[in-house]
Amino acid sequence: MRRKQTLELHPIGVIHSPYKDRGETPYQGCKSDVISGIEVFKEFEEGLQDIEGFSHIMVIYWFHKSQGYHLLVKTPWDDIPHGLFATRSPHRPCPLGLTVVELVAREGNVLEVKGLDAIDGTPLLDIKPYIPGVEGKAAVKSGWLAGKLGKERT
């Protein structure tokens, strides 16, 4: 059966972050000025050619500290539980994280980025260029999250 299919991935790098634990990451890392390092393993370095031209990149990583999931979850933004796929909870059937970050600098196989909320040691799976005409959407409705963002971890 298709749903029992097993797909295998091997990380292409590792994320170096000042956040050592999930409890330390900000609720909205995208608004933070904290710099993280994205180390792409040397064997993949050639694949970074021309990445410097992009101000923003999309980083896909593995939530390696995530264990299990619930299909209805409470978030910091609301007292009402919402469907897992309508939230950004790290506890997901496929524990894939995705963050659009600002690319600050590149030193060989290491990218310095701003706005990444992954914790130190997170396995890196993929990097894609952020293209405003493709990912930037106008007239967007944010459902239950509308007007709720802004709360910060205290």
Added chain:
Amino acid sequence: MRRKQTLELHPIGVIHSPYKDRGETPYQGCKSDVISGIEVFKEFEEGLQDIEGFSHIMVIYWFHKSQGYHLLVKTPWDDIPHGLFATRSPHRPCPLGLTVVELVAREGNVLEVKGLDAIDGTPLLDIKPYIPGVEGKAAVKSGWLAGKLGKERT
């Protein structure tokens, strides 16, 4: 060694698309009005609660027809090869696809979406809400791709 680490995923659904083969997908599926169906397996349906409130969602899937990759690739947009991670080529070390799509309707465990360029039978890995204050970036530079988009498959 970390780079030999194997991570396992199991699909949460399957994509039903009028595109039966890679050769049929438009270069810029995001601009297309074609409707695709995202079937989330019944066991995960509860996780879709409240997804209807979002006009756009991010869909992560498995490029199941992708075989191997090159670190430098030519794209339809340019005669010059670019680093794989500075392109959206489906042939990647971790064959993960990502598209921001418009959510048109939901019927139980099936989402109707516009702008998805995945082919029929693509394994679905994750769905996340698109949040304009998080994913929408201003003052973006698009590197080698700047001004090149617009070419269509003929």
